[in-house]
Amino acid sequence: MxxxxxxxxxxxxxxxxxxxxxxxxxxxxxxxxxxxxxxxxxxxxxxxxxxxxxxxxxxxxxxxxxxxxxxxxxxDGNGMLTHWTKQIIVEEGHTVAQLVHILQLVVRHYKVYYPVRHHLIPHMVNSLQRLGFTSSATIEHRKLAVDLAEVVIKWEVQRVKDDQETTEVRIHKECHQLYCYSKVYCIVILEV
The missing domain is CATH 1.25.40 (Serine Threonine Protein Phosphatase 5, Tetratricopeptide repeat)
Structure with a gap:
């Protein structure tokens, strides 16, 4: 140190x-x-x-x-991760080299940024236009634009998967509770 x-x-x-x-x-x-x-x-x-x-x-x-x-x-590691990444994109994103540097980081570590994706997606979508759809865009910038779109899709697929797992767990718990209640109800009826 x-x-x-x-x-x-x-x-x-x-x-x-x-x-x-x-x-x-x-x-x-x-x-x-x-x-x-x-x-x-x-x-x-x-x-x-x-x-x-x-x-x-x-x-x-x-x-x-x-x-x-x-x-x-x-x-608050996720909050700090989001804060500083977003701040650099907003304040220094006018420099293409800086924007590319930050967005490449997000693409490489999309799993780390997944919990805070809501804060970054608007900036990523705005950057797609600047990086991929201008006449002066390099191949590297166009590839990054495609990678950004892929990351947004991966995040959405993960969200849907997480929602399905949450729903399945909830349904399983409800079925288990219903089974337990019906079992108790049957025991009570048999005792009476």
Whole structure:
């Protein structure tokens, strides 16, 4: 922790590669140990904003480690995950590189973002137009637009599946209760 801490301070780290390697180390530490919420959020926020080409691979690697553990590292992990992701999309989404960086994260970790999908879907749908349907869109951006649409469909399929399981459990409980009540009723009648 001592070696990686200076990488969080902007005045200490000028080189992006060094800075984000420190973030990678901090991501490993956060994934393994209980770290103060403020540090977790600071690292996550910094990685979300990091869309520089020089450090893309290291940032992606750090986010691959940190994103899945975010919800479990604090009491309102899903809320913080949503808040910071949505804030970066809204405030810095005008930069295509930043928007692509964030949306690729959501696509890669769609299962982590599933509980908070309602907050992200409107922004994702708006981004589809900017990424996939302009004449200047690259193949990478068009692929990302298709991946975003696929994620929304996967989320909906999962929601339907969850609803069916909930309904089946409820029906099973009701049938079990009816069976128990009818059994008790039969015993009472036989005793009388």
């Amino acid at each position: 001592t070696f990686a801490w200076p990488c969080l301070l902007s005045k200490n780290c000028v080189d992006p590669a060094t800075k984000y390697h420190g973030h990678l180390l901090l991501s490993h530490i956060i994934a393994k140990f209980a770290i103060h919420k403020r540090i977790v959020l600071q690292v996550f926020h910094s990685l979300l904003k990091a869309h520089a080409v020089e450090a893309r691979a290291v940032v992606k690697q750090a986010l691959e480690i940190l994103t899945p553990v975010m919800p479990g590292r604090m009491e």
